Amino acid sequence: RHxxxxxRCSSEVCTNxxxxxxxxxxHxxxxxxxRCSSGGCTNQAQNGGVCIKHGxxxxxxxxxSEGCTNQALRGGVCWR
Numbered sequence: 001r002h003x004x005x006x007x008r009c010s011s012e013v014c015t016n017x018x019x020x021x022x023x024x025x026x027h028x029x030x031x032x033x034x035r036c037s038s039g040g041c042t043n044q045a046q047n048g049g050v051c052i053k054h055g056x057x058x059x060x061x062x063x064x065s066e067g068c069t070n071q072a073l074r075g076g077v078c079w080r
Contacts, residue, residue, distance in 0.1 A: 002065040002077040 009016045009024040016024035023029045036043045036051040043051035050056045063070045063078040070078035 002063060002068065002080050004073040004075055004077045004079050006073065006079050 007018040007022070008014070009018050009027055010022040011024070011027040014024060014027060016026060019025055019029035019031050021029055025031065034045040034049070035041070036045050036054055037049040038051070038054040041051060041054060043053060046052055046056040048056055061072040061076070062068070063072045063080075064076040065078070065080075068078060068080070070080060073079055
């Protein structure tokens, strides 16, 4: 493992990732999704309050561990 700590749902026998309040969406976590601020658009906002279609640029950060090309989660490292 490279070091990022990923929290799991606190519900018994559930192996999903915790979203909010220590539980996954299936067990009651309410995650509010921001919508694009462009008029009449219902897409999810990615960066700067707008969606990709309306000009948001979004790049995934890579893991800082040498030779790893996975997406970084916390602290600049992936979950491996």
